[in-house]
Amino acid sequence: MTVRFAIVGAGKVGSAIAKLLSQAGYELIGVASRTLSSAGAAREMAGTGLATTAAAEVTRGAELTFLTVPDDAIEALCRRLAVEGAFAEGAVVAHCSGALASGVLSPARSCGAWIGSLHPMQSFATAEQAVRLLPGSSCCVEGDAEALPILRQAGRDLGTSVFTIEAESKPLYHAAACVASNYLVALQNAALKLSRAAGVGREDAVRALTPLVRGTVDNLESVGLPDCLTGPVARGDVETVRRHLKAIEERLPQLLDLYKVLGRETVEVALDKGSLQEEAAAQIRRLLA
Numbered sequence: 001m002t003v004r005f006a007i008v009g010a011g012k013v014g015s016a017i018a019k020l021l022s023q024a025g026y027e028l029i030g031v032a033s034r035t036l037s038s039a040g041a042a043r044e045m046a047g048t049g050l051a052t053t054a055a056a057e058v059t060r061g062a063e064l065t066f067l068t069v070p071d072d073a074i075e076a077l078c079r080r081l082a083v084e085g086a087f088a089e090g091a092v093v094a095h096c097s098g099a100l101a102s103g104v105l106s107p108a109r110s111c112g113a114w115i116g117s118l119h120p121m122q123s124f125a126t127a128e129q130a131v132r133l134l135p136g137s138s139c140c141v142e143g144d145a146e147a148l149p150i151l152r153q154a155g156r157d158l159g160t161s162v163f164t165i166e167a168e169s170k171p172l173y174h175a176a177a178c179v180a181s182n183y184l185v186a187l188q189n190a191a192l193k194l195s196r197a198a199g200v201g202r203e204d205a206v207r208a209l210t211p212l213v214r215g216t217v218d219n220l221e222s223v224g225l226p227d228c229l230t231g232p233v234a235r236g237d238v239e240t241v242r243r244h245l246k247a248i249e250e251r252l253p254q255l256l257d258l259y260k261v262l263g264r265e266t267v268e269v270a271l272d273k274g275s276l277q278e279e280a281a282a283q284i285r286r287l288l289a
Contacts, residue, residue: 116143
């Protein structure tokens with residue numbers, strides 16, 4: 001049975017979902033956006049459906065609606081559409097926010113709709129990249145019991161691995177995603193600052209650090225935690241850690257706390273790996289306190 005769906009919000013994620021679900025055999029009623037040009041671009045990417053600035057025009061006949069607008073706009077948009085009677089009874093209304101739970105869509109229940117959220121755990125720079133990277137990624141879903149089977153199937157039809165959490169766990173789940181993705185960018189920035197302070201030119205530093213990160217990510221996937229950990233903490237090299245701390249304190253003291261916090265977490269990984277002895281761990285912990 002073909003599922004009729006609608007997209008409200010023609011950003012990167014909404015455009016990618018429109019295309020991928022259409023390719024999977026879902027029927028795209030249309031894409032709505034604040035401007036006809038953005039709705040038209042998403043519709044063109046999907047290759048089917050209507051482009052409009054009137055969201056109710058595409059949501060009223062949809063069995064599945066994704067509100068893929070910025071987080072701060074989701075609740076107000078849902079409330080306005082609910083007042084307009086823009087959701088069908090028995091339809092599923094979902095957003096794709098990682099930080100927000102499905103409760104912000106509660107106004108849709110007044111139309112007899114079920115609510116949920118489907119969040120792709122992936123980072124997208126463009127809609128085209130989202131189409132490429134979504135398949136093979138993971139999606140987190142939560143919401144009404146009646147909505148979950150439809151959202152799980154949509155996640156699988158997007159080409160993702162799907163898991164379910166409780167609504168109250170969304171903030172902690174999203175924090176994990178931020179640490180893994182956003183903080184990786186911040187760590188690279190810190191590593192670049194340290195390289196520059198050591199006299200390495202920016203281009204040379206980027207050229208050296210990027211393959212190192214790529215290799216580490218490959219090891220995470222192929223070897224896994226904790227066995228993929230390398231470096232001085234994993235070896236119990238107390239004096240190297242001591243030299244790091246001294247150099248950072250002298251040249252970039254603003255990064256000292258960051259180094260210590262991450263070092264303490266690394267000690268735990270090294271102990272799990274079994275490569276770090278308790279005596280050396282205790283010495284490194286004292287240095288990083």
